[in-house]
Amino acid sequence: MVRSFTLSSDLGHPLAYAALVLALASLVLLVFELQRRRGAGILVALTGLVATALLTLAVLRPASVFSRGSVVGPRVVLLADRSRSIDLPGDQGSRRETLVHAVEQVKKAAGKARLRVLGFGEGAPLPWDPTAPSASADAAPAGHSDLGAALMSLASRAEERPASIVVLSDGRLDRPSESMPGQAVIEELRGLRVPVHVVSLASKSPPDASIRAVRAAGAAVAHQPLPLTIQIGCDGGLACEDLTVSARELIDGGPPALLASGVAHLEHGDATVELSITLDRAGPRIVEVAIQAPDGDAIPDNDRRLIAFDVARDRVRVLHVAGRPTYDVRALRMWLKSDASVDVVTFFILRTHTDDVKASEEDLALIPFPVDELFSEHLPSFDAVVLQDFNAAPYNLLRHLPALARYVEHGGGLIMVGGPDSFAGGHYAGTRLADVLPVALDQGPTEGAFDLASFVPAYTDVARAAPVLRPLRGFNGDALPEMVGANRVGDARPGSFVLWTHPKIKTSTGAPMPLLALGEKGDGRSIALAIDGTYRLSYSSLGSETAGRAHAALWDALLGWLMRDPRYEPAQIELLSQCMAGVPLSLRVRPLPGSEGVLNVEVARLERRDVVVRKQDRVLKGGELATVDVGKLEPGGYTARVWVGTGPSTRRDFACERGGDEWADSRPDEARLRAIANATGGEFLRASEAGQLPLPPATEVAAERRVEPVMPPWAWTLLAAAALGVHWIARRKTGLA
Numbered sequence: 027m028v029r030s031f032t033l034s035s036d037l038g039h040p041l042a043y044a045a046l047v048l049a050l051a052s053l054v055l056l057v058f059e060l061q062r063r064r065g066a067g068i069l070v071a072l073t074g075l076v077a078t079a080l081l082t083l084a085v086l087r088p089a090s091v092f093s094r095g096s097v098v099g100p101r102v103v104l105l106a107d108r109s110r111s112i113d114l115p116g117d118q119g120s121r122r123e124t125l126v127h128a129v130e131q132v133k134k135a136a137g138k139a140r141l142r143v144l145g146f147g148e149g150a151p152l153p154w155d156p157t158a159p160s161a162s163a164d165a166a167p168a169g170h171s172d173l174g175a176a177l178m179s180l181a182s183r184a185e186e187r188p189a190s191i192v193v194l195s196d197g198r199l200d201r202p203s204e205s206m207p208g209q210a211v212i213e214e215l216r217g218l219r220v221p222v223h224v225v226s227l228a229s230k231s232p233p234d235a236s237i238r239a240v241r242a243a244g245a246a247v248a249h250q251p252l253p254l255t256i257q258i259g260c261d262g263g264l265a266c267e268d269l270t271v272s273a274r275e276l277i278d279g280g281p282p283a284l285l286a287s288g289v290a291h292l293e294h295g296d297a298t299v300e301l302s303i304t305l306d307r308a309g310p311r312i313v314e315v316a317i318q319a320p321d322g323d324a325i326p327d328n329d330r331r332l333i334a335f336d337v338a339r340d341r342v343r344v345l346h347v348a349g350r351p352t353y354d355v356r357a358l359r360m361w362l363k364s365d366a367s368v369d370v371v372t373f374f375i376l377r378t379h380t381d382d383v384k385a386s387e388e389d390l391a392l393i394p395f396p397v398d399e400l401f402s403e404h405l406p407s408f409d410a411v412v413l414q415d416f417n418a419a420p421y422n423l424l425r426h427l428p429a430l431a432r433y434v435e436h437g438g439g440l441i442m443v444g445g446p447d448s449f450a451g452g453h454y455a456g457t458r459l460a461d462v463l464p465v466a467l468d469q470g471p472t473e474g475a476f477d478l479a480s481f482v483p484a485y486t487d488v489a490r491a492a493p494v495l496r497p498l499r500g501f502n503g504d505a506l507p508e509m510v511g512a513n514r515v516g517d518a519r520p521g522s523f524v525l526w527t528h529p530k531i532k533t534s535t536g537a538p539m540p541l542l543a544l545g546e547k548g549d550g551r552s553i554a555l556a557i558d559g560t561y562r563l564s565y566s567s568l569g570s571e572t573a574g575r576a577h578a579a580l581w582d583a584l585l586g587w588l589m590r591d592p593r594y595e596p597a598q599i600e601l602l603s604q605c606m607a608g609v610p611l612s613l614r615v616r617p618l619p620g621s622e623g624v625l626n627v628e629v630a631r632l633e634r635r636d637v638v639v640r641k642q643d644r645v646l647k648g649g650e651l652a653t654v655d656v657g658k659l660e661p662g663g664y665t666a667r668v669w670v671g672t673g674p675s676t677r678r679d680f681a682c683e684r685g686g687d688e689w690a691d692s693r694p695d696e697a698r699l700r701a702i703a704n705a706t707g708g709e710f711l712r713a714s715e716a717g718q719l720p721l722p723p724a725t726e727v728a729a730e731r732r733v734e735p736v737m738p739p740w741a742w743t744l745l746a747a748a749a750l751g752v753h754w755i756a757r758r759k760t761g762l763a
Contacts, residue, residue, distance in 0.1 A: 032733065034087040042086055049082040073756045077749035084742035092732045099138030100189035100722035103180060104129065106156055107195035107227070108145035109171035110606070110688035114196070115324055116228040117713075121196050124227045124713045126156050128194055131717035132225075133157070138724040142188075146176035166609045169686055174201035174214045181218040189722040193702070194225045194713075197695030198688070207698045208705025215706070222706040225716050228694035233262035235269065235319040236328035238690045246335040248308045249343065249407060256315060258290040258297040261693055262324070266292045269317045271299045276312040276332075276663035277436050278549035278679075279635035285313070306406050307437035307549070308339040309590040310679040312632060312663040328689045332663060332681035342589060345400065345408045346372040349416040349447045357561035358414065358443070361581050368585070371408075373400075375421070401426035405433050410588050415445025415558055419453040427459040434462040435548030439588035444476075445558040449513040451475035464523075464545025465554045466516030468534070480510050481529055483541050483557070489525035492674055493618055494544065494587045494594045497579035498563075507566040509559030518543050523674045544587060544674060548635075551588050590677075597668050597676040602653070605682035607661045613678075615652045615668050622647045623671020627654050632663035632679065646670055 033042055056074045106129060112121040133141060145154030147168020173193065180188065202210035211222060239257040246252050254273060260266035269290045274282035285304065290297040305311050316330040323329065344362060348355040351374050362370040373395055401423070405411075411430065418424050434440050442448060442463060454460050455467035483506050489495050490504075506526075517533045518524050522545030527538035543554045560581070564574035587594040595618075602612040615625060625646045629639035639656045646652055656666070659682045669675040683689075696710075703710040709720055 030091045031736075032089055032091050034089065034735075037086065045082055045085045049078050052078050067756075067760055070753070070756045070760055073749065073753040077746065077753040080742070080746040080749045084739070084746040087735060087739055087742060089733050089735045092734070097138055097724045099136075099140045099724045101186055102136065102139045102141050102190050102192060102721055103188040104132060104141060104143045104192045104194065105146045105151060105173070105176055106143060106154065107171055107173075107193075108147045108152075108154055108156075108168050109198075110167045110169065110685050111171060111196055111198045111692075112227065113167065113685070114228075114689065114692050115232040116196075117230050121227045122156070125194055128225050128227065128713040128716040129155070129157050132192065132719060135717040135719065136721060139721050144176070146171070146173055148172055149175050150179035151176040167606070167688075169604050169606065169688065170200045171195065171198065171688065172201045173199050174210065177211060177214045177222075178216065181214070181216040187218060188220055190221050190223060190708070192223045192225065192719060193699070194227060194716075195699065196227045197697075197699045198691060198693070199695070199698065202698070202702070204695070204698055206701075208701040211702050212705055220706070221708040222702055223708040223719055224699040224703040224710050225719075226694065226696050226699050226710070226712050229696055229712065231261040231693040232324045233264040233322050234325045234328070234692045235260040235264055235266050235317065235323050236325065236690055236692060237315055237317060237331045240315050240331055240333055242333075242335070246305055246311070246337045248337050248339045248409065249304065249306055250340065251302045251304050252335075254286075254301045254303060254315070256290075256299045256301060258292065258299065258317060259691060259693075260292055260295045264320060264322055266295070266320055268292070269297070269319070271301065271315070271317050273301050273303050274314045274316070275303075275305065276314055276632040278630075278632050278665055280432075280435055280548060282314060282633065283436065290317070305335065305337045306409075308337045308409070311335045311337050312679055312681050314663070325685075325689065325692055327661065327684035328692070330661075331690070332661075332683055334679070334681050339409070339589065341367055341369045342410065342585065343408045344368055344370045344410045344412060344585070345405075346370055346412045346414065347400075347416050348372070348374050348414045349445065349452075350375060352415065352445065352558060353565070354443070354445070354558040354561045355414055357564060357577060358412070358581065361578055365582070375416070395421050397422050397426065401429055405429065405438075408438070410439035410441065410585065412441045412443060413448070413452075414443035415448050415452075417447035417452045418457075424453065424457065427454070427457045431458040431462045434550040434552055437549040439550060439585075440552040441584065441588065442552070442554055443558060443560075444511070444513040444556040446476045446511075448558075449475065449515055449554075449556060451513065462547040462550070462552050463519075463554050464543040464552055465518055465540050465556070468514070468516050475514050477512050477514060477531060478510065479512075479530075480508055481512065482506055482508050483526040484529050484538070486524050486527060488523050488672060488674070489542075491596075491622075492523070492525060493596055494583045494674075495525055495580075497583050498576055501572045501576040501579060502563075502568060505568060507559075507562040507568040509557055509562055511558060512539075512541060513556040515540060515554065515556050519545060521545060521675070523672070546675070546677070551590075553584055553588060555584075595676045596674045597670065599666055599668055599676055599678040601678075601680055604686065605659060605664070605680055606686060607682055607684045608658050610658055611656050611682075613654045613656060613666060613668075615646075615654060617646055617650065617670045625652055625654070626669050627656070628667045629656050629659075629664055630667075632665055638664075 112125055114121055116124045143155045144151035148170045236259050238259045241255045243253040271290050272287040273285045275285055276282050286301040288299045288301055290299045313333045319329045359372050362368050450467050451472045455469045460467045485504050517535055518540050522543050524540040524543045526542035528541055531539040533539050541556050545552055563569050563577035583594055597617045600614050602614055605611050625643040627641045630637045643654055661682055661684045663681050666678045667675045700710045
């Protein structure tokens with residue numbers, strides 16, 4: 027119960043003020059009168075003062091107010107930065123440790139204030155208390171620090187408006203930008219007029235050399251130069267003059283390939299380097315941009331940035347090498363030349379070393395096969411190589427087979443098409459190139475390596491679900507024309523999948539011999555087509571029913587699969603969030619319709635090709651979504667492969683960084699924080715001063731109120747009359763009456 031005093035409720039404020047003015051005037055006149063009559067005693071003064079006071083109280087009639095209620099503290103919102111930049115070094119320990127200490131100080135000094143702690147990062151702020159034991163598990167560190175979105179969310183919520191907002195950050199914000207941050211914050215508050223106090227978590231830059239930004243000029247297109255602008259920074263007293271900058275492409279199963287390098291000449295801690303890189307393979311590619319930082323660098327993780335490029339393809343460059351001008355060779359070459367999206371270079375062997383030539387070299391229009399030039403200098407410029415019925419021994423190709431195998435492992439595509447001089451018949455068995463084919467080749471004499479019997483290829487169960495044969499089956503269903511001749515090959519290699527098999531010939535293990543098999547090796551893909559009769563899809567009774575379009579449907583799909591066209595991938599893979607080291611990562615997988623079986627997931631490092639995650643999930647049907655948790659990964663480039671049952675696999679390359687963009691620039695930005703506080707009427711404080719925040723006072727809410735007069739009106743009147751009488755008597759005795 028709280029007691030206070032008030033005046034009579036039936037007396038308005040103007041009358042109360044008039045009574046006080048008259049009382050004051052009476053006292054002034056009394057003092058003036060006493061000064062004129064110096065013989066007047068102190069008794070007159072005291073009785074006059076008492077009489078005036080009692081008369082005034084009789085007019086005002088004071089009353090006692092007894093109230094019972096509660097005190098409601100102001101609503102204060104604490105916006106704590108939960109981006110990855112708070113894990114950087116601060117003035118004392120990490121900025122996260124400073125944040126925890128600052129929030130604890132604010133809580134201790136809050137008094138009756140109603141604090142609500144939210145974490146801001148991307149989008150609307152989330153409930154997050156960094157001082158709680160489970161703070162690290164409540165919300166993963168954000169990849170951005172968007173203070174603008176957090177303030178806009180607070181201003182638009184249909185709830186009690188905060189009396190003040192407290193921002194705890196290092197100032198390394200995505201929004202508001204460095205340009206006029208105060209005005210931007212006022213606009214983002216959308217008319218919410220509250221002070222925004224700011225607590226700075228760091229004031230000093232750590233010794234750090236970093237790649238602050240990597241910008242590409244335009245889209246990445248295969249075989250075309252891509253200019254990169256790389257911004258380098260050096261702060262915190264670290265001695266930086268000239269830093270070597272390199273750009274490398276991460277290769278699946280092989281060492282990174284150097285694309286470009288340069289030297290950054292730093293002035294006042296900043297430098298910009300222009301590098302031009304050329305990516306020869308389409309699809310998702312991971313490029314590493316790195317600097318050689320000097321000794322004393324406190325944050326080595328931002329010395330390397332991993333950039334994911336989705337490389338497009340202007341035209342598919344195909345090298346077509348054929349051993350002889352057969353019907354199958356002619357049909358394939360005609361299709362390659364007719365497709366405007368394919369840039370084909372074709373070489374036919376029309377004159378062999380055993381031909382009896384009666385003319386001189388000057389009189390011959392035919393040029394020798396440029397095997398050394400093609401496979402030494404120009405091989406990386408091609409997206410795919412087609413070896414069709416080509417014998418490697420007579421034309422010095424054997425010595426280039428290791429380079430051709432490395433070309434496939436580093437992302438190239440290879441199709442080996444059958445014929446008497448292909449596969450084992452072309453002296454490929456036991457070579458380095460045989461290791462990248464999707465089927466094994468038996469070593470032995472080349473005689474008998476090609477079977478001349480007629481047959482109709484048989485579809486496998488995998489082929490009926492594989493998207494790569496869906497266009498062909500859309501024309502012919504499971505029907506295929508009769509073909510003559512097949513190369514004898516071995517079993518499919520692990521990880522490969524077979525689409526066509528021979529109806530009669532078996533491998534050494536008793537399995538049906540593969541005729542069409544697809545596989546991956548390292549970063550590239552290869553196809554083994556152990557027949558030379560696909561032209562029959564156009565030139566046969568079955569081909570006439572489709573006007574020859576089945577042949578184009580087959581080869582368009584095979585080349586598309588080789589180039590990782592999404593239309594022919596058996597599944598779609600996407601990351602549910604950006605991959606950050608130490609943060610759980612999940613993949614979303616959607617197999618295409620028609621596939622059914624156990625979902626298999628494999629995640630491996632690009633550089634070393636060591637598998638870090640291997641999981642089997644539930645049974646999926648085509649088109650059904652599945653979310654697979656792959657756990658926490660270390661920094662680096664990764665490739666994820668998924669397949670359903672025994673079907674073909676789908677691959678997705680991605681990069682995982684320790685700090686990402688949030689660690690690219692480790693300098694705190696107190697100037698931006700101070701501008702935000704000044705523009706909104708808030709206070710700027712360092713973390714050590716967080717307990718001195720000027721929070722609004724509490725508000726009392728009354729639940730019960732009772733008014734009682736101090737004395738009845740007649741009592742005030744009686745006392746005032748008595749006092750006036752005493753004063754009159756005193757005046758009479760002193761001669762003032």
